[in-house]
Amino acid sequence: MTALITRRVVSTLLVLLGVSVVVFLLVQLVPGDPARVILGQNATPAAIAEVRQALGLDKPIVVQFMDYLGGLLRGDLGTSLIVNSPVIDIVLPRFMNTLILAGAALIICVGVGVPLGLLAAKKQYSVFDRASMFISMTGASVPVYWMALLLIGFFGLTLGWFPTSGMYDSREPGGLPDLLLHLVLPAVAAALVPLAVIARMTRSVTLEVLEQDYVRTLRASGLPESTILWRHALRNALPQIVTVIGLQVGYLLGGVIFVEVVFGWPGLGGQLYTSISQRDMPTIQAGVLFIAVVFVAVNLLADISVGVLDPRSRKQAVA
Amino acid sequence: MTATLQKARRVEMPPVSGGMEHEGPSRFRLAVRAYVRDKAAVVALIVLVLVVLAAMLAPFLTPYSPTEGSASERLQGIGTPGHPLGLDGQGRDVLSRILYGGRNSLVAGVVPVVVVFPIALTIGLLAGYAKGRVGEVLMRILDVIFAFPLVLLAIAIAAVFGAGLGNVMIAVGITLVPYLARVAYTATVQETGKDYVEAARAAGATVPQILWRELLPNVVSPLVVYATTLCGLTIVVTAGLSFLGIGVVPPTPDWGIMTSDGGKVLLEGYVYLAAIPGTVILIVSLAFNLIGDGLRDALDPRKQTS
Numbered sequence: 001m002t003a004l005i006t007r008r009v010v011s012t013l014l015v016l017l018g019v020s021v022v023v024f025l026l027v028q029l030v031p032g033d034p035a036r037v038i039l040g041q042n043a044t045p046a047a048i049a050e051v052r053q054a055l056g057l058d059k060p061i062v063v064q065f066m067d068y069l070g071g072l073l074r075g076d077l078g079t080s081l082i083v084n085s086p087v088i089d090i091v092l093p094r095f096m097n098t099l100i101l102a103g104a105a106l107i108i109c110v111g112v113g114v115p116l117g118l119l120a121a122k123k124q125y126s127v128f129d130r131a132s133m134f135i136s137m138t139g140a141s142v143p144v145y146w147m148a149l150l151l152i153g154f155f156g157l158t159l160g161w162f163p164t165s166g167m168y169d170s171r172e173p174g175g176l177p178d179l180l181l182h183l184v185l186p187a188v189a190a191a192l193v194p195l196a197v198i199a200r201m202t203r204s205v206t207l208e209v210l211e212q213d214y215v216r217t218l219r220a221s222g223l224p225e226s227t228i229l230w231r232h233a234l235r236n237a238l239p240q241i242v243t244v245i246g247l248q249v250g251y252l253l254g255g256v257i258f259v260e261v262v263f264g265w266p267g268l269g270g271q272l273y274t275s276i277s278q279r280d281m282p283t284i285q286a287g288v289l290f291i292a293v294v295f296v297a298v299n300l301l302a303d304i305s306v307g308v309l310d311p312r313s314r315k316q317a318v319a
Numbered sequence: 320m321t322a323t324l325q326k327a328r329r330v331e332m333p334p335v336s337g338g339m340e341h342e343g344p345s346r347f348r349l350a351v352r353a354y355v356r357d358k359a360a361v362v363a364l365i366v367l368v369l370v371v372l373a374a375m376l377a378p379f380l381t382p383y384s385p386t387e388g389s390a391s392e393r394l395q396g397i398g399t400p401g402h403p404l405g406l407d408g409q410g411r412d413v414l415s416r417i418l419y420g421g422r423n424s425l426v427a428g429v430v431p432v433v434v435v436f437p438i439a440l441t442i443g444l445l446a447g448y449a450k451g452r453v454g455e456v457l458m459r460i461l462d463v464i465f466a467f468p469l470v471l472l473a474i475a476i477a478a479v480f481g482a483g484l485g486n487v488m489i490a491v492g493i494t495l496v497p498y499l500a501r502v503a504y505t506a507t508v509q510e511t512g513k514d515y516v517e518a519a520r521a522a523g524a525t526v527p528q529i530l531w532r533e534l535l536p537n538v539v540s541p542l543v544v545y546a547t548t549l550c551g552l553t554i555v556v557t558a559g560l561s562f563l564g565i566g567v568v569p570p571t572p573d574w575g576i577m578t579s580d581g582g583k584v585l586l587e588g589y590v591y592l593a594a595i596p597g598t599v600i601l602i603v604s605l606a607f608n609l610i611g612d613g614l615r616d617a618l619d620p621r622k623q624t625s
Binding site: 147152 | 559
């Protein structure tokens with residue numbers, strides 16, 4: 001088990017190194033000279049040279065990357081081009097808000113998606129199975145920004161049950177209950193697409209397990225169907241389900257970006273949107289980096305959980 | 320005994336089409352026949368063809384301009400005489416914008432997949448056949464790309480390039496390369512281990528011959544299936560980039576921009592303006608997914624019956 005964790009952590013660190021290279025290269029892709037972008041078209045060559053030196057753009061690209069990486073390791077993500085404050089101070093509080101939203105959405109995904117898939121598998125070809133699989137097939141195609149707007153229209157405006165924007169009431173912020181009330185619609189919007197995929201995958205994984213010989217033996221020995229499903233089949237299906245959930249977190253985080261924009265949720269996605277319109281590259285880089293790191297971390301956790309749940313995978317990983 | 324039983328069972332199955340059993344239908348025909356049996360996939364294909372036709376024939380289907388409206392007639396609801404889907408916040412005919420917008424949204428969603436397809440196929444084939452170090456290095460590079468959620472990477476690249484239809488397609492195209500390449504790579508690795516490749520090699524086939532004549536036909540089918548499903552995703556993603564203001568530039572009609580415009584008047588109670596274009600995106604995306612599912616079964620020899 002320790003060997004598995006060590007291997008996974010090492011490969012994750014390598015991936016993170018690669019991630020930092022990609023995020024660093026993003027800026028290199030920006031058309032034109034960044035110094036000219038900052039100073040405008042009428043800048044003198046001397047002024048441009050000065051800014052290039054200040055930004056370290058006159059150094060070889062490998063040295064620039066080492067400087068960037070060194071900064072990252074010290075928690076220095078650069079300075080915003082717009083607000084003139086360290087990027088980390090802008091991004092960190094928003095990162096926490098994004099974690100709250102993404103965490104709530106993940107709870108909904110797993111809490112609804114997995115049981116839905118299990119029940120559909122248990123009642124294969126029933127009306128419930130067909131209906132829930134049709135809905136989740138459709139759900140997987142839903143544009144999340146559209147779903148967010150519809151939720152606002154129906155539950156926010158028509159029914160008036162939930163607030164339509166922000167994280168707390170702007171006039172009288174009311175602590176946790178207020179936060180939860182503001183959380184419902186965005187979390188549901190962000191959860192929908194991955195929930196649909198998780199339900200479908202859970203169903204097909206469970207059906208595969210239910211077709212195996214040992215399940216037939218269990219049935220023949222007279223065990224009730226629900227015991228077979230919950231005690232025996234689920235245990236064998238769970239490692240694959242966990243892997244699927246880990247991968248779906250990517251879609252969830254992508255969806256969260258849109259949801260934050262639509263709901264005015266003060267998180268990384270909303271910040272990314274603002275920074276893109278301001279062309280504030282250091283802040284864009286930091287936002288992209290943080291979201292990628294969350295995704296990588298979740299998949300590391302998923303990998304390790306699979307190792308815990310499925311002793312066979314441990315052997316494979318070490319071999 | 321077993322063979323007879325199987326034969327008996329086969330006879331019991333409803334005939335798919337009359338009298339073709341002994342003519343040895345071609346692979347293509349088998350696939351078409353298997354596809355036609357999937358009703359959802361057939362309906363999806365018809366819907367998609369209709370949407371594409373409607374977008375192409377937009378000038379003949381609507382007399383109104385998709386970009387110019389009259390401010391005096393703004394925000395008219397569904398069923399307004401002469402404007403079945405109403406008028407938007409700038410007095411533009413919503414149906415016209417949906418029809419013309421389809422041109423941009425469909426192109427932005429499908430072209431990146433089509434352009435990237437041969438590139439990813441080549442990468443996957445070469446790396447899959449070389450295996451060893453090359454394949455290993457490629458997969459590690461792909462691992463890094465997969466550390467970014469697809470939408471995030473598309474947003475980041477689009478943000479760097481700036482808005483515009485061409486830039487969005489480039490951004491989404493770059494994002495898709497690793498996804499398609501991985502499928503081609505996996506399929507190639509699987510196929511390379513099979514006997515027919517070994518036989519070709521023994522018969523003295525050159526590496527290009529093995530790659531393009533032997534492996535390609537078998538690697539293409541899973542990739543076509545995946546690419547079709549991927550179109551369902553890219554339609555949603557590219558419209559999403561337009562929604563965020565880093566895609567197609569207004570006033571050019573596009574389903575993503577229309578959803579975003581609708582969002583701006585949502586709180587005034589005009590939910591339909593966001594609901595309509597989003598529904599169209601959903602239908603087209605779903606159609607691609609169903610067609611992809613249908614193709615997967617149609618191209619699977621185990622599910623083809625003659």
